Amino acid sequence: MKQNDLLEREQELDTLAERIFAACSGSGGMVLLEASAGIGKSRLLSEAKATAEAAGMKVLFGQGVELEKEFAFGIVRQLFEPALASTRTEPSNLLLGAAAPAAAVFEPVTTAIPSGDFATLHGLYWLTINMAQTAPLVLMIDDVQWSDEASLRFLSYLVPRLDVLPVLLVTATRPRAEEKAAPLLEALATDPSIVELKPGPLSRQASATLVAAALSPDMQAEESFLSACYDATAGNPLLLKQLVQVVVTEKISATGENASRILELGPRAIARYVSVRFNELPPDARKLAQSVAVLGDGAELGLVAAHAQISIKTAAQMVDMLQRVNIFWSRPSPSLLAKKVHFVHGLVRTAVYGELTPDVLMDSHARAAELLTAADADIEHVAAHALNTLPSGNDQTVHILRSAATGALSRGSPESARAYLRRCLEEPPSSKKDRLDVLIEAGTCSQLFDLDGAVAHLKEALTLSVDAAQRAQIRTVLGGALLWLHRTNEAHEMYETGLTDAPDEDARRELLAGLLSLLFIDPNRPELIKSIDEIERMEHRDSLGARELDAMLGYIRAHQGNPVAIDHSRRALSDGRLLQLTGGEIYLPMGGWLPLIAADRTEVLASLNEAVANAHERGVIRAMAPAYDMRGSSWLCQGYLADAQADFTQAMHALNAAGIAIGKPYNGSHRAQAFMSQGRLDEAEKALKWTGVRSADEPGLTYFVTAAKARLLRLRQHYELALSTALQAGRRFEMHGGCNPAIIPWRSEAALCLLALNRIDEARQYAAEEVYLAYEWKAPRAIGRALRVSGLAEGGSAGLELLREAVHTLADSPARLEYAAALVELSSALRRAGQRVPRDKLHRGIELAEICTATPLVQRGLAELKTIGGRLDRVRPTGRQSLTPSELRVAELIASGASNREIAQCLFITVKTVDIHLGDIYRKLNVTCRDEVSTRLLGLDTEPLHLGH
Template sequence: MAGSILLEREYEIDVLSRRMTSALNGLGSLILIEGEAGVGKTRLLEEARALARAGGARTLTAYGSEMERDFAFGLVRQLLEPALVSAPAELRADWFSGAARAARPVVDGKQGSQTSSGDFAVLHGLYWCVANMASTQPLALLIDDAQWADAPSLRFLMFLVHRLSDIPVAVVVASRPGADAATARSLDVLGVDAATTRIRPRPLSLDSSGLLLNEAFRDERPAEVPFIEACHDVTGGNPLLLEQLARVMRAEGIEPVRENIGRVVDLGPQAVSRYVAGRLAELPEAAHRLARAVAVLGDGVRPDVAARQAGLSPEDTVQAAQHLTLVDIFSMESVARGNPLEMRLKFTHPLVRATVYGTLDPDVLMSAHIRAVQVLEATGAEAEKVGAHLLSIPPAGSERAVTVLRRAADDALLRGSPDAAQVHLMRALAEPPPREQRLDVLLQLAHCGQLLNDDRAIGPLREALTLSASPHQRAMIRAQIGSALFFLSRTTEALQIQRQGMREAPDENTRGLLAAGMLSTLAFEPNQPALFAYTDELERLPPHDSAGAGARDSMIAMVRTWQGRPEGIARARRAGRNEAFMAMPSNELFLALGVWHTLITADDEEAQASLENAIADAHRDGSVRALTAAFNHRGWGRLHHGHLDDAEADLLSAMRAVEEANVHVGRAFNGAFRAELHIARGRYAEAQAALEWGRLAPGNPGAVYHLLMSQARLLRLRGQADRALQTALQAGRSFASCGGDNPALIPWRSEAAVNLHRLGRVDEARQYAEQELVSARRWGAPRALGRALRVVGLAYGGTPKGLAALEESWTVLSASSARIEQIDSGLAYGAALWRATGEVSAQEVLREAITLAHACGSAHLVRVGIDALKKTGARPRRPTVSGPDSLTPSEARVARLAASGASNREIAQELFVSVKTVEVHLTNSYRKLGVRQRAELQEILAD
């Protein structure tokens, strides 16, 4: 195996060489090697290791293992721990500096404080730990057998791959078919990223199979062609199987001639097992015992631990390991040169380990795992390692087993892995735990499921409800069940449990939280006549400063916003200023959606400040739910303000969170918001792709109308007015089914009006436009009012009424922050004014709209404006933007931090972005402010 010749891999090695060179020079990348077992993935990883070392990189290696797939960040710990443990204290402190401090619980469970799953801070901390390590020496992270990777490590790889282009890190991942559905989905997400190159080594051709066989039989006679063909057919050209088949035949004295084709067919499917069995038969009993012990304990075990498992002395263990290595069953990896007892025992290939493990009959195997529990506990192994063997044996009512499993779950949560904690807690329940512990285990298990947006939270919560005697705890359990069901789009069940909770709730805070949960569920379920009656009832309750009252206000505000009733705005402001509510754990802060939704729709600047705080809290607390909602809404608000680059960064972050954590509730919103962003930039194909991505949300995500609205706009811009009209009307019906009637959210009437006008149905167009204007004036926000006025103006054309509406639209939007709508209205008003009057002032309106489009970063709208200006006979001037007001929010934050003396690395860590992103923002800021260095920033920004 290790010594086999490498054939037909020139293309793969060339790709590895080019990507490795590029990565180690600063443009990081991920290479995913995919293929069947034995096709040569591990050999390609060895080539990658050699290339990395030749390029001066530090190489870190990890191997997926069936025994360790439930370890918290198991692969990440394999990669990082050896380097971190062996590094000098000063260097290790540098690697853990800044944001990387949050990574310490992953590699040292005794460091830091309790973290929560999907913890953005932990993932970001791991990124910075890797980036800090790479700043001292380029890194190559090599991972084999990723089909057995633990879920948190895969989440980190998905997090890292989006940021690789900024750091000198090459990640090479090898995987084969056979992963479970969740792992396969994560590997697919990795595989389609722009930073990823996929390599799929093919089986060997007949000619190369002949070369390999002749190499194996080189001391005998050349292989005959029919013999080669038979070997190729029976192995499918798989290099490992070919090699093992040749070894077995040589060992059994089978010559490579035509007459032995029948033996080839008999041996082929069993080549590896026959080889292993044959080699073990030549070895002493100690080698057999050690091989079985390592097969049970798993690769990477210390010889002293394997010795206890096998019942061997240290000396016999070393000798047995050497025997197994000589016959290519074991490979040994040294972690301390010169000391054999500090070696690690590992099989040469997972198929070899599987073969040895498969020879153990069920009774022997169970006894071996029971012994492994005893051995690992006696040698001070981590609870997770002991727990892995408890997972392999049936429950036995052992209180000690429950203690170990709960400790393993605690360690997993400490490291930010509820996935692993969930597995151990479920096994602890099956043991089962003592009655007095069962409720605690159930609640912790439910907590893990909620953090993972997993339906497995619901069963434990329902059982906990039957065990709890506390009215407050019972009400909160019902709130948690309702929340879990809501996030799984099981709204009917959620409403039922929330109503029961309301009847039991013992205090104002709990009632408020349950009421907010009910409103959110009702609001996202179409055709719920109880929604508005219930909202009216809650609205009559007196204000309160509890978190529950703030949550209730937030959801009342959202309902009123959908109805287009402006009294919801004041309630949203009150909820946003409720300190107890806004200080809730970020995993529950999704109830602040009502605040953000309302204030953004009302063009209220308080929304952005609230979102900044929520995102900072979610970074610390690690709630993927909160991050998805907050990034979605901040991106949506920034889109309205015309900060397109910042909006795109936020919406991409939300999209990645949805994919990494499977938070489906945010998917449809994100797809619609990203489509609007792409439309503003004239990227229609990307807009369609975003809409299709958004439609992948299962069940009823409650945002179908947003998707339909964006689809209608896109169809119109592509010249399909009739289809656009039908889609706009469908959006209106969908919105109305949820009680919606606010043009600031879903301007379906104005979209219908524009398309009706294009289809020559002018009277109908004017009717729809006038109806939307009435609703927009009632709501009062400039963005909705300006758009409605623009559509009225377009519907009435160059008439005095049409020009007056366009002028009012331009005036209203010019005094607002709704810059995208302002650009559209400026282009419409300038063009209409020129056609009607030929006044020079029309050209000035168009020039202002063009300048604004340039400041927003929309080259598409700049081109549209220039085309309109040319039609007036004017010569377009090159648009420019400058001064502090021209900075985007992200550019301004970076510039202010740079002016205060913070380094690029410090800025990146504080803002949870990469150094490259900071460099781009600073470059843009220097250009807009007309400065060349940091020292000049403070004076300009102070003014």
């Protein structure tokens, strides 16, 4: 017979069991239970825990507490600390290797040096993997709506990686609309990969069953009474139980005559039950319950007694009384002082807490802070109560809150740090210097996730600062925050004012770089464009400011198609100092990378690899996105689509985790371009929608998105719309001073659309213009593409010559995919002209397309081969040259003796990804075991590619 507290929960229980058994088999995921308070989420979690443990899984549990929402990684600590504590006295590998950065979350704060947020998240990810080595793992979190932001960020980082882990995440939350869910929780809850369960209220029949079972055996309930119970509670199981408690306590007969009374009691059942019970208990019991409500569920009895100002003996007696009347519950404890006390349900605590007047609440939290300070409690526990006191100019409160902020930063939680610092400003600090320091700290924290808040703090800091160097630094960060908010006029004024107040030449150049970065967002500033020639004539200096300025000049000149951009980029990236930026200016290195990528300079990969490694080492999420995005762009330009896709995905996760909307257009558009080259058009469309860009006229880098949309429309044969979209991209690109086809080849895209519409003359004009501009920029990929499209537009013998020139131009370039496309198009054009098709060139094009994973081009090449009498059904390139850069790196690490786990940690990828690479490496090198990889690598340095059948 179904237990009364699990009535009508068969579907939820079955789904939880399915996901538990799937995780046991290595296919993890997330289940979200969402329902109003009292529906029975916690009971379902309890049942899931029992099922998981019976299946041999290890269950780690955490619970959100409203009072602890600002604890840095509070939920994470609840999950992992008990398991870590059990290994502290014996050798443990749980926090070694890639998991080492997670140690900062669990250790006492010993440094004020901020921990990188990505380093912490990645370390926790590997801690999770390590935990799951001995047994499949369940991470179970109740009341996730009260999770701290840092823990939610970890969950957001973990969820996309669960499908290849024996790890199940099970969370329970109140309806997000009721609780005004945090953005991270909302994003997590709407992830398409999660399984969402929404248990509802009980039916009328199940409600009657529950009520009848809860009444005294000698109390027979009439139908109208049972119906009234259902109507009064809307079938909420907890309210039904509490309503029955009131009925029993007040000796209300379960007859139809009392139905109206039941309807009146229903919505207030819990508050009424608490009130009735309190009236029957001694005053000390009421004081004790109120102290637990203030201190938080699970408070130790010794602390509760001190807070309630009663003896420990009396407190123990009151706990027993409160347990007997179903207000408290507690587990046996060997120490009376350490005995932890809990309310039977969060709604009961809410009812008790709600009885306290605002003045009493403030005093109670202040007393709690004093007691915890005297007990040398964790500073964040003290700060949680300090947050709930009235500002009084207390220097001790300021010290507590600043110390808590330092601890939160050291654990990688800027959100928690900012919450403490904002309350610190309300206290306020007694000295002007302290207030300035707090404002700068709060502004620096806020710019990582709340730009509006950062601007407010930093603007006030600017009014207080009297140090010229400090003011320049504040303006640099503040200008970047305003720029990201698209408040370009304010940013312009900030940089201009800073230039007149700059303490030295290096600060001036930093501010000039910031000023020029306005062109990222707002192209309508001709005065800035005009100033570039004068700025370029400035004497070069060996400083960070000079490198920042070179990066911006390189970015602008590259858009203009001016090859001088290459010199600027090389200087900007010369010693890696630019890669150390972590604030609002972190996108400045893109200005150094983009020109080199657009110019087909593979030397940029050394800087990009360093940037990726550096971002991981320092662990700053905001630095991850540009590094991965630009390396992905380099792979994309070379035609390594799978590697590009992997890097773009990493960047996408970083952008989501850090909430960097400004980076979405670049990432989403280039991810879409990679998808399109692979023939994955639906995924390309999703990537473009993810950018949030609806119009080409929106501020920012929207021309990348518009250009990608034009290509997608053409591939779907919507030629008229594709043409107009390509022209929109071109207009927007030109508004930003852009004409370089190596960055946005909108003219050749328009030409391809015009060819499909049979508007040949117009197609030739656009194609010819792109050829001219590509030769001005002098990069093989851009020239080769422009020549290929121009050859298609010209047709005839002139077209064949252009296609031959494209093949010749690309032959020795790193642009493999573009070279493959030129080879296939030349073969096709020769066939149409009735001329002999060199099969070796067509074979070469198909090989390269296969290595690039460009499925549509492979199919096109195979179709051409079949037309001229070839019999090849499929190509399978082999040999060292067939390995992608990622596969080659994995192969080299295998040859060095590294395990899959070590490779995953070294390359910041999953073990599953290493497994996939390993399978491809074995096939391409024609080996069957790891020991043969080294031999084959050494023997295949010069081996040509081979076609397989």
